[in-house]
Amino acid sequence: MTSAKIAVIGGDGIGPEVTAEALKALTAVAGQDAFDFVHYDLGAERWQRTGEVLPDSVLEELKGVDAIVLGAVGAAPGSKAIPSGLLERGLLLKLRFAFDHAVNLRPSKLYPGVPTPLAPRIVDGKDVDFVVVREGTEGLYCGNGGAVRVGTPHELATEVSVNTAYGVERVVRDAYRRAQARRGHLTLLHKHNVLVNAGSLWNRVFTEVGEEFPDVERRYLHIDAAMIALVVDPSQFDVIVTDNLFGDIVTDLAAAVTGGIGLAASANINPTGEFPSMFEPVHGSAPDIAGKGIADPTAAISSMALLLDHLGRAEDAERIDAAVSADIAARGDRSSSTVETGDRIAAALA
């Protein structure tokens, strides 16, 4: 087996810290020769040094890798040093759009022993284990808005949610496939009673594609009702499919109820394989704890299971998942340093 080429973008804040532990796990499970890591210096520091966020030449180079590992990007909210959203849009969203990451996959599983903010009566004896398939290349994330009379009392600002049958169908189909391979339930989250145009499209495609998957039970839920469902009975979900913004919102809630953003992994998948897919923890750069060595690397490590799965190494992926869940169960609510957790999981894998 030739080694797979992995681009590594540690990024900002705790990004590089958790990424180092993720790579440790990758190497531990697959051996020194399985991967060829190429590190890219991108993020807040690079921008402050050079004014570059993601140079075209780097984007070009990244096209040739087998997968991208991303830590986190983004300055502290309210930071004066970096314009708000510059890195998020210029780097993270740029990669998702340039590499056509249609399927933003975010699994949520409540591991035994993990402290959850939910009451025992909600979770005890229940299996909370679901996957959100979030659309990644359309909706309100297209940057398709504008403003006039900016800064005046007559300012008008718009944001446009763009939805195409092409974009909706591919992510809905992906979600049906995953539901079929899991427990056979798929829930569409939207707000079609208000967002009639986008809602009709999502509904129609959801129903039409569903006809091809007679063994998958499908259900529709308004996004607001889903907020309630996720805290009063999260075990009801198997696979959820939704648009880009609803997906952003719902996956943070999903992470919170299943033990927190410190555990939530994600994959940004290009379904055709034309471009590299990207693997990252759901959490951000957490500037408040950066440099302290206390960030939980679990989400970054779990994202490596998604990467391995994507690269056809299902067995290695399962080993990472198993090591992570064993470690989580063993740690209870004791906390350890970033490196300690990474070392423990790597040791279990070696």
Added chain:
Amino acid sequence: MTSAKIAVIGGDGIGPEVTAEALKALTAVAGQDAFDFVHYDLGAERWQRTGEVLPDSVLEELKGVDAIVLGAVGAAPGSKAIPSGLLERGLLLKLRFAFDHAVNLRPSKLYPGVPTPLAPRIVDGKDVDFVVVREGTEGLYCGNGGAVRVGTPHELATEVSVNTAYGVERVVRDAYRRAQARRGHLTLLHKHNVLVNAGSLWNRVFTEVGEEFPDVERRYLHIDAAMIALVVDPSQFDVIVTDNLFGDIVTDLAAAVTGGIGLAASANINPTGEFPSMFEPVHGSAPDIAGKGIADPTAAISSMALLLDHLGRAEDAERIDAAVSADIAARGDRSSSTVETGDRIAAALA
């Protein structure tokens, strides 16, 4: 005191059931002569009988009342009898827009003894008591979207979020005033790192108006991060201000963590008083339990406290709040019928 004219729209499903109990409480607290109730037969049944949702003549008439009491509107999701969203848009949203209900007020308070889906360690000894001020006349609720090639594989559907300085400023100012009258904290929820145009407008107005309220501490939070905050530490919030759709989403979560949608009251306020304001429970028509007499009327009754407050009867409003919280504390997790609960609260008020 001449009696105030109140339009009553019971609506669909459990709407009329809970509304009857709300009126009972109103009469109990303020006496038989305080209000003149005019009932309007609007909703699913009327539409099925006559094809009318909200005739212009009725809209005209409603302009003349002092306040509107709404139960709930909307058919069962997936119902074939009524086009999806027809009643929501033709009646509920129509009233919010026609009567310029800029401030959609939604208080959330965790009463002692109320079962919450959150773990004891999250809520014990904490005061969870906050208000969401949701913008009600702009954003993605304007119906400003469209679609081409509908029903084909080339369909394109858009939804436009419309935000004006005028609309944002009045709701933000209202929220600052409320924060000033409460614990002095105001949080803006948005997603300005992605929705740059709308986000910049909201941010700018939030900062500018904030200068007039030096005693109010202001904070910005991304909508996704708010999902986490609301389940891991809801007691951190005092007043939240946000746009129409984020407000829709966040208030269902807020209701869920403070004991459920059965308790969540809301007011749709026209700030100038040019048009009547409207008071309704946050919950919907709940077709699954309609007609069974088991719907919890508490949210509808609490909405009457907001109505009384709006009509300048602050003392009566406080009496309703006190009766409701005493009843909630007394009931624990025993359930009673709609009428039993309504009678109990009315008796306490008489």
